[in-house]
Amino acid sequence: EDIGLPLLPWQRYVMQDMLTIDKNKMFVRKTNLLLTSRQQGKSHLARMRILAGLFLFNERNHVVISSARSMALTTFREVAQAIEDAPILKKELKSIRYANGNEAIVLKSGARLDVRAATRDSPRGATADFLFIDELREVDQVAFAAAMPVTRARPNAQTLLASNAGDAFSVTLNELRERCLAHPPESLGYYEYSAPQFAALDDRKAWAMANPALGILVTEASIQEALTTQTTEQFRTETLCQWIDSLQSPWPHGSVEDASDINLKMAPGPLTVFAFDVSPSRRDASLVMGQLLPDGRIGVAVLDTYSSQVAVDELAIAASIKKWADMYYPRMVCYDKYTTASIAQRLQNAGVQTRDVSGQSFYTACSDFHDALVNDRLRHSGQDLLIQQMANCAAKITPDAWRIVRRKSAGPVDIPIGLAMVIHILAQPVSEAKVYV
Structure with missing residues (x-):
């Protein structure tokens, strides 16, 4: 004074x-x-x-x-x-x-x-x-x-x-x-x-908790403007002082949680697609699946994960995927030819139908993933690893499209990459057999 x-x-x-x-x-x-x-x-x-x-x-x-x-x-x-x-x-x-x-x-x-x-x-x-x-x-x-x-x-x-x-x-x-x-x-x-971690972005009580100078240095109007002009991630870290996993998350706030259904069951029978991916460190990998549900939505889940202190065993991964394929009979198993071609080759030799989803196709796959998530056409069972890796995601954005990037994400993202592949395939129109007499 x-x-x-x-x-x-x-x-x-x-x-x-x-x-x-x-x-x-x-x-x-x-x-x-x-x-x-x-x-x-x-x-x-x-x-x-x-x-x-x-x-x-x-x-x-x-x-x-x-x-x-x-x-x-x-x-x-x-x-x-x-x-x-x-x-x-x-x-x-x-x-x-x-x-x-x-x-x-x-x-x-x-x-x-x-x-x-x-x-x-x-x-x-x-x-x-x-x-x-x-x-x-x-x-x-x-x-x-x-x-x-x-x-x-x-x-x-x-x-x-x-x-x-x-x-x-x-x-x-x-x-x-x-x-x-x-x-x-x-x-x-x-x-x-700070605001409680899961407080709503427009919760004014949460604003007050994270802004001790509210009413003196900042106003509710200025916070409302920030909510309108900032990305969700920026608003959470800079205005609500909330911790997030990635500052470049491509997923709308709360959309992953909203798509969760703990009662989701996916048994062999419906149209099924698999996908697998390996992390850049080669220490982690995962196998995911997607199915068309009776209500027309796409259900997804993590079937198996693989980890190693040095590098995952590609032969063991291929054998595991073949075992799951013999159980669910997927229409195809998707992969990225730039990172997992050797595993895909082993699967092809074992008689498993595979499909490369890389390059421009993966850009489209990420857009299909985002579209299904925000328009309530996707369901998952809330598996912890799936949710965590979704939170890890960062995006590379071009003028015409975007995709999940591995190296700039906040952790492993092999699961979301696999999910994008299966959703891309399942989101395509399904032909129906017709009998003409």
Whole structure:
């Protein structure tokens, strides 16, 4: 308040807990993780903590790191502006350097603030009483491992890590959050403002839970606009602070869950198609099936999965598929000639009818998959692995079509790839036999 930069109620709550001291006047919270939606004032909280360290706590070294150097520089400039605008602070200022790569604020007391990049080498050699890492979701494990030791040489040092929710690729953030949720030590401060994981996107109570500055910095109207203009994945991570598996999911929100039917039964007899696929690592593979149901919909399921620490056994996979084929008598077994041609060749030698669904055909297959899912023409039994791999999916989009991509997805997607193939075949018109007398 003295310098005209008051804290919001939620910021005051977090700051009071984060700055708790023990009987030896040492900080109880050594490492602090703050998670909330964007535009809530995370950077302002960090700025005020930096100013407190520089002018009140006699901390000598402060370091700011972000996944993008421009974001770290924004925090740096905000701190510099706050000092220059407040006479009570400016009189303690020695210099501010804005030179590219050498940005620093130095006080007459010797206390200073420096900017470092989130890289393997940038933080090395630095020592800090306070470390602020912004956008942790974008910081990789190598950069994080290099940054964290900078506070070890100072017995009363603190670290503040800030972010909104991430996806399956946010490994650093995800691992730290898991530790925070699993009975963390007293030295680990954890502050999360997020909507319940399965809250409806238009649930205004969920908006308030994920946006502690609602009504002050952001309005319901601005959130409504974000809901209209952002993708579902962006809205969930950036506005609701909800965790997702892939930021590029091709499936409409909730569509996979809506297609689940725990009573789905698929026995031998109806028109059936199989498909199989192998992951890029060659460590995982799966066999899926699809059937035309009596109501005209397509039922799908995972028949078998295969895994290995090194590489799956193609001979064993072919033998397994032949066993299932002898049980269900599929019209054909689909595959991708660029990844599984050798297995398909073994099946052909065993008398199993196969069909390649790759290249442009796979683009069409993915469109058929999406169309069946969103138009309520698809049913699955809710198998955990099927749902998880559907959540892993990422899409490659071209001006005319899209397809599931293996390497940019958040995990294995051999099951959805197989499902796209069987749906593509079963979605085609079925000829009916006619007898003319």
